[in-house]
Ligand code: HEC
């Protein structure tokens with residue numbers, strides 16, 4: 001009896017020891033804190049993928065990764081190098097230049113409200129932020145690194161293993177993947193959202209008034225006053241984001257045939273010739289900060305942009321009929337100045353103030 005009892009106790013001890021030993025190296029589960037986006041009143045809920053809910057820890061990790069130059073091949077460039085807060089998350093260049101000094105074929109894009117678009121890039125060739133975030137790091141004319149290198153840096157860093165543990169409950173730094181890093185960056189990008197404090201938003205909430213000039217521009221932009229000529233803008237740059245996931249040819253390039261465009265844009269993605277020369281109509285929020293304009297940065301000022309639209313654009317087989325219409329609607333120099341004044345009310349003052357959008361290094 002006694003020996004049986006003691007061996008039973010002994011067994012219990014072993015079980016206790018073994019289970020103790022099993023738990024020792026593993027760390028407690030960490031449950032990240034849900035992150036609530038504060039959105040302008042007229043914004044719909046942002047679509048968030050089920051497998052990547054926003055958390056405070058995920059957004060914070062993404063914030064750091066977004067600004068981390070060590071993710072590039074020579075430690076000189078981060079996402080933020082081409083998406084600068086001060087320039088509405090663009091880079092102010094006609095064509096973006098990567099770490100090897102090579103310019104890419106297109107101009108950088110604003111990331112404000114990017115969580116609302118599922119057609120990423122000027123041609124919509126990628127549909128989720130999680131997939132998009134994987135690309136620049138290995139792009140030979142952007143950050144020109146390998147994910148193997150980037151993950152080595154992340155695993156050896158003083159802070160990242162703990163930040164990944166908190167964001168995604170990853171207990172072993174060796175199991176951090178590039179997809180985890182991309183998820184965090186995507187969360188951060190979804191948190192780059194309008195504050196609702198632009199003059200336009202305040203006017204809509206009756207907290208401010210348009211000047212007569214801005215009001216004229218607003219009326220032309222939205223075609224909503226029968227006594228003001230239609231500028232047709234809001235058909236493609238739809239409220240409240242002032243952009244859309246539709247692709248169109250807004251007449252910036254002359255082309256005799258559908259094969260004549262220097263950049264086929266959407267057509268290269270769909271393989272449909274009629275889509276050649278079509279691009280996404282991007283958000284115009286913060287447009288004052290994001291010069292130069294268009295996918296190839298061809299216009300340096302908003303004056304040039306409005307001159308272009310008022311001219312009805314250059315001829316090509318699939319130019320959107322709305323663009324030709326703009327030229328015949330009777331807009332004059334006053335409307336041009338008014339449109340520019342209105343566009344400037346879309347600048348979000350909180351962009352430069354919010355610590356979430358500043359360099360954490
Ligand atoms: C060398 C400059 C450069 C770097 C570095 C860079 N980008 Fe970009 N980004 C661009 C350019 C140029 C485009 C437009 C490219 C196109 O349409 O083909 C773009 C487009 C995007 C878009 C699409 C936005 C939209 O509205 O469709 C997202 C999102 C984005 N970048 C995020 C990132 C992230 C995240 C990183 C870092 C991992 C990054 N970028 C690094 C230049 C850069």
Ligand code: HEC
Nearest residue numbers: 231232233236248250279280281282293294295309320322
């Ligand atoms: C038929 C659709 C359409 C109409 C109408 C239209 N746009 Fe656009 N807009 C686009 C497209 C598409 C682009 C991107 C074209 C490109 O880069 O090749 C664009 C680009 C722009 C840009 C540059 C954005 C950037 O980030 O570089 C501005 C500014 C702009 N539009 C303002 C206006 C204004 C103001 C009006 C009205 C006068 C207007 N648009 C009417 C489709 C349209």
